[in-house]
């Protein structure tokens with residue numbers, strides 16, 4: 484099918500860490516490359532979302548490159564996807580402003596991710612940008628008239644808001660937006676912290692040994708697996724309540740190999756945690772080793788990355804500017820004389 488007849492996908496990730504980790508990868512990013520076969524795909528580095536919390540500008544710039552390189556290393560093909568940086572496409576901020584006007588304070592205030600973040604540190608420690616973050620995310624999606632939006636479970640509520648805003652705008656001002664579907668793949672693995680397997684793997688983990696980063700040194704990553712917290716038993720069995728640590732390792736094993744958990748359990752019947760952990764540590768090292776090499780090779784040629792991101796932004800803008808044009812017209816803004 485020519486690209487314009489394929490349904491469209493948009494997704495984004497914040498370039499807010501020096502490396503993506505297994506939680507990002509197996510929870511969401513891994514779905515991105517296979518979607519290139521069946522969809523017209525737009526993948527975005529959400530740098531404008533990344534400035535809603537305190538950050539360092541030089542780090543953001545570097546992380547944006549590192550994130551782009553990792554996405555390509557993970558299989559996002561710039562020939563088949565528009566891979567772009569959010570701030571290169573000014574229409575995101577422009578549409579977000581229009582959507583701000585139709586979003587209720589209470590509605591935005593009910594977003595659980597914002598509530599969690601602001602309750603942790605107090606309302607004065609969070610920015611207005613963090614509050615309106617979901618509205619910018621709605622703009623990201625609606626600009627591209629995306630049919631589907633692959634995200635992790637934690638973004639479901641933001642997608643619901645996006646749908647509500649699209650419907651509201653259409654109802655008040657005439658059909659303008661496509662109402663998108665969240666695409667939350669049930670099989671995407673939820674990965675937990677290796678040192679605290681009741682907590683989601685996250686870069687704000689209490690110990691760096693709790694997370695495997697895609698750019699980890701392979702030996703270091705292997706060691707993290709070998710020293711992952713497990714229970715005092717010795718049975719390699721999936722039981723999230725009683726054996727959270729082992730279950731998490733089984734999930735990672737399954738995600739890396741494509742084998743079912745049941746199949747892996749069978750292989751390790753009668754064996755102790757040690758052998759299982761050693762095998763998994765080798766699988767992990769074999770994954771992050773080549774991944775890191777591919778990423779570093781891409782980072783060695785910044786000019787090429789710049790070219791890729793420029794082409795991606797041009798492709799994105801050609802779609803986004805049309806949507807914004809329609810939105811401005813429907814909103815009653817006077818058209819500038821040609």
Ligand code: TRP
Pocket residue numbers: 493494495496497529532619620623624632633634638
């Ligand atoms: N908020 C998303 C996250 O933190 C990232 C994101 C920004 C996004 N804009 C988006 C995801 C648009 C999907 C669609 O994971």
